[in-house]
Amino acid sequence: MALFAIFLIWGCTNDDEAVQPPENPNPQPLQLNVGISVDDVPFSYDAVYTNFGGTTVKFDRVAFYMSQFSFQRGQEDPVETDSITVFLKDDDAVESFIFTEVPNEGFNSMRLFIGLDPVTNAGNPLTAPHPLDVESMTWGWNPGAGYKFARFTGRYDSNGDGEITNDDDMFDYHCATDELFTEVDLDIENPPGSETNQPVLLKLDLRSLFEGIDISANSMSHGAEAPNAAIMANFTVALEAAQ
Numbered sequence: 726m727a728l729f730a731i732f733l734i735w736g737c738t739n740d741d742e743a744v745q746p747p748e749n750p751n752p753q754p755l756q757l758n759v760g761i762s763v764d765d766v767p768f769s770y771d772a773v774y775t776n777f778g779g780t781t782v783k784f785d786r787v788a789f790y791m792s793q794f795s796f797q798r799g800q801e802d803p804v805e806t807d808s809i810t811v812f813l814k815d816d817d818a819v820e821s822f823i824f825t826e827v828p829n830e831g832f833n834s835m836r837l838f839i840g841l842d843p844v845t846n847a848g849n850p851l852t853a854p855h856p857l858d859v860e861s862m863t864w865g866w867n868p869g870a871g872y873k874f875a876r877f878t879g880r881y882d883s884n885g886d887g888e889i890t891n892d893d894d895m896f897d898y899h900c901a902t903d904e905l906f907t908e909v910d911l912d913i914e915n916p917p918g919s920e921t922n923q924p925v926l927l928k929l930d931l932r933s934l935f936e937g938i939d940i941s942a943n944s945m946s947h948g949a950e951a952p953n954a955a956i957m958a959n960f961t962v963a964l965e966a967a968q
Contacts, residue, residue, distance in 0.1 A: 755796075755827040755922040759812055760819040761787060761929050768814070768931060773889050777932060778940035781882035782896065783889040787814040787931070788862060789875035789900075790840055794824070796832045803836065809845070811856040819926075827922055833914055835925070839960045840874030840906040847871065864901075874907075875900040875957065881940050896944040900953040907957045911966040926967045933963035 761768035763777075768787070775781045791810050795803040810822055840846070841857075850863040850872070857872070864870040876899050883894035913925060936959055938952055946952040 753827060753922045755824040756821055756924040757824065758819050758821045758924055758926045759929070760926060761814060761931060763931050765930075770814075774932075778881070778935045778938045780941045781887060781889060782879055782940060783881075784877065784879035784931075786861075786876055786878040788812060788873075788877075790856075790862065790872065791837050792841055792845070793836075793838045795836045796827050797834045797836075798832045804832075809841070809856060811859050811862060813859070813861075833912065835911050835913055835966060837909050837911075838906060839909060839957060839964075840900075841872055842906060843903045845872075846903055846906075871901055871903075873899045873901050874905055875953075875960075877956070881944060883941070883944075894944060896940050897946075898953055898956060899947045900949075900957050901947065902949040905949050905954060905957045907960055909961050909964055911964070913966040928965050928967060929960075930963050930965075934959045936963075 763772070763774055768784075770784060773781060773783050789812050791812060792808065793805070794808050795805040797803040804827065806824065808824065812820060814820070845857070848857060850858055850860075850868050862873045862876065864873070878895065878897045880889050880891075880893045881896050882889060884892065911927075934956060937955055943952045
């Protein structure tokens with residue numbers, strides 16, 4: 726499943742006068758690749774993971790929203806975007822999407838948010854453009870209840886036989902509500918002087934994401950319940966940028 730994105734470069738204003746967006750000399754496209762791993766091994770839906778959240782697990786869904794990306798050179802004002810993308814991990818491939826205008830003079834940090842800002846979260850998914858219309862990331866019983874910022878589902882070894890079968894119970898984490906809108910700041914070195922921006926890889930380690938989560942004891946969690954709050958907080962350490 727491909728990543729989907731909406732792009733709009735925007736400036737900001739203060740109470741006195743309009744402020745021009747920071748100068749973006751020689752803007753170039755930037756390819757952002759997103760990969761998932763467990764212990765530095767590429768993630769697979771076919772894999773069974775042991776000693777994971779206190780048990781053995783197998784995933785059948787990994788999905789989360791990323792939004793409001795920005796890129797910064799040193800102490801300069803960041804180049805900000807209103808980009809929204811939903812990462813739907815339906816196979817084992819690294820997913821990619823493109824930003825159209827990113828500074829080609831070298832940047833050393835980027836910021837993004839997991840989830841959606843309160844205004845977007847209050848929108849109507851029945852009339853919203855893609856990727857805000859993804860049904861599996863909404864509450865089907867109440868479309869006006871906001872979006873699921875992140876969703877992780879699968880089965881865990883509930884009977885303790887060391888295997889994962891359809892007889893095992895499911896785990897289901899639907900992270901949501903405005904209070905879980907999570908900022909992630911990443912250090913990265915995109916060197917100046919090249920004709921094009923170098924691709925950036927975002928790596929998410931699922932084991933780090935579930936650090937401190939007892940799946941057997943808390944296999945179902947919706948909204949901003951404690952296990953979900955912990956998962957969203959873990960994004961700040963489980964998500965890394967590399968080139």
